[in-house]
Amino acid sequence: MKVIGTGSALPSLTVSNDDLATFLDTSDAWISTRTGIKTRHLLSNETLYDLAVEAANKAISASGLTPDQIDFLLVSNVANEHITPGLSCIIQKRIGVTCPGLDINVACAGFVNALMLADDMMKAGRAKYVLIVCAEEPSKYCNWQERDTSILFGDGAGAVVLGPGNAFKNVHLTMISDRDVLYYERHMEKTPFEQKQVEGQPLMMKGKDLFRTAVSESAKDVQKVLEEEKVSASDVDYYLLHQANKRIIEGIRSILGQPEEKFPTNIEKYGNTSSASIPILLDEMLAENKIKKGDKIVMSAFGAGFVSAACLWEWE
Ligand code: UT7
Numbered sequence: 001m002k003v004i005g006t007g008s009a010l011p012s013l014t015v016s017n018d019d020l021a022t023f024l025d026t027s028d029a030w031i032s033t034r035t036g037i038k039t040r041h042l043l044s045n046e047t048l049y050d051l052a053v054e055a056a057n058k059a060i061s062a063s064g065l066t067p068d069q070i071d072f073l074l075v076s077n078v079a080n081e082h083i084t085p086g087l088s089c090i091i092q093k094r095i096g097v098t099c100p101g102l103d104i105n106v107a108c109a110g111f112v113n114a115l116m117l118a119d120d121m122m123k124a125g126r127a128k129y130v131l132i133v134c135a136e137e138p139s140k141y142c143n144w145q146e147r148d149t150s151i152l153f154g155d156g157a158g159a160v161v162l163g164p165g166n167a168f169k170n171v172h173l174t175m176i177s178d179r180d181v182l183y184y185e186r187h188m189e190k191t192p193f194e195q196k197q198v199e200g201q202p203l204m205m206k207g208k209d210l211f212r213t214a215v216s217e218s219a220k221d222v223q224k225v226l227e228e229e230k231v232s233a234s235d236v237d238y239y240l241l242h243q244a245n246k247r248i249i250e251g252i253r254s255i256l257g258q259p260e261e262k263f264p265t266n267i268e269k270y271g272n273t274s275s276a277s278i279p280i281l282l283d284e285m286l287a288e289n290k291i292k293k294g295d296k297i298v299m300s301a302f303g304a305g306f307v308s309a310a311c312l313w314e315w316e
Contacts, residue, residue, distance in 0.1 A: 001119045002165025002316040004129075005065070006283040007058025008158045009051040010041040010270065017151070024147045031151050036246025040154030040271030042139045048080050049090055051157035052135035055279075056095045059131065059159035070161070071127035073101030074117060076110030076134040076275040078304075079141055079184060087135060097131065107182075108242050108303030109173075110134055110275030111158070112311050115299075116171045118162050133159045136274035141184045143202035152244070154271030158279025171311040172225040174217055181210045182304035214244065214302045215251035221310035222256060222300050229312055233258055235296055236312075238285070242301035243267035243277040252300070264290070274303065291315055 016039050017028035031037055043051075052075070060067055075088040082090060088101035106113040111134050118130040138153035162168075187200030218241070226233060233256045241249050246267055253263050266281050273280060278299050285291050295315045302308035 001122050001162050002167035003160050003282070004163040005059045005061070005063025005161035006159065006279065006286055007055045007062060008156065008276075008280040008283040009054035009058070010156045010280075011043045011046055011051065013042050013044040014039050015042050020151055024150065026147045026151055034245075034247070035152060036265065036267050037152070037271045038268045041156060043137055043155045048135050048137045048155070048157070049094070051155070052087065052091045052133050053094045055135070055157035055159040056091065056131060056133045059161045060095065063129075063161035063163070065129060065161060067096035068098055070097045070129050070131045071099050072118075072121060072130045073097055073099055074114045074130060074132045075101060075103045076106070076114050076132065077103060078105055078107055078110075078136060078138065078274055079186070080135070080137060083186070091133065106275070106303070106307055106309075107305055108244065108272070108274045108277065109301040109307045109309045111278045112171065112299055112301050112309035113173065115168065115311055116173065116309075119168050119171070122162070122164065128164060130162045131159065132162065132279070133157065134275040134279050136276045138203070138272065138274050141203050148207060149203050149205050152272050154273050156270055156273035156276045156280055158276045158283055160279055160282070165316045167313050167316040169312040169314055170225050170229050171309065172221050172228070174221055174308045176213070176217070176306045178306045181206050181213065181306055210306075211245065211248060213306055214248050214308070215255070217306070217308045218300050218302050218310065219252050219255040221308050222252070222298055225298070225310045225312050231296060231312065236262065236298050237295040238291065238297050239263050240278050240281050240285075240297060240299045242303070243270065243281065244272045244302070275301070277301070
């Protein structure tokens, strides 16, 4: 499997830390120092579906394929306005693909998990070309009265088209059941029978616990995938890590003992766009011709669950 096209899309509205400080007890200094975030793009007059379609169309166009050549559509999303049907069904018609698809929810690690599924589908002969779309609107499930989570997130979508090749080398997935570290409970309808009613509540997070687990588990995932492929950390050209917090990236970097220039970031501009963060970063790096044939690339992400995942590519 190899990447043959990428695309990304961001909402038109840019919101700065100073903008947030007009209604939250926070400051640009606190947010920049603790997270690295300066601005984020938030949905205002467009929908998540628009972003998903734009990113997907750009990726298909970059791949040189026509939409009808896509054999499978994998969509990664944590939550959107529709509980059913899935986001893959909603966008299928607008991007002109005719193939089946499915939605996955592996929180911010959705992209790396989707890559594993795409690779397995190709190896099984089930698909030649797979389109992955990661589309996220975390701004819609944060509590905007609270400063602890709302400052972290941004909305966005990233997409990749995958085709035959030998670039995808290996993947390692981790799941540690720990709901309380990060969760969003949705409202469910009242039944005449149930004793306990869940009313739903916005995103809840134990930031410090999540921070610690993210650094240690992500570093372990990366080390595991490198070990299995007999590749040393210094052989890797770029580490494309989930853009959740610059200090988390720094923590992983210091465990791996690798120089800063191998860890590109765009969290400054976009905040944490959940599972879309790595495909958006990848799309930007390819657009800037930063990735060359033969480069060894690690991707690694973590999120609610607790889940984490890492994979290794040798770019073709
Ligand atoms: O995709 C996964 C999603 N989530 C994450 O990856 C989040 C992982 N965790 C983190 O990134 C960090 O834990 C945070 C950025 C969320 C918080 O940073 P921290 O260094 O762990 O800060 P803290 O929660 O310990 O808070 C330190 C202080 C507290 O005040 P006191 O108790 O020291 O007086 C907070 O009340 O900073 C205060 N604080 C804020 N101040 C200004 C918390 N949020 C804010 C804020 N603005 N937005």
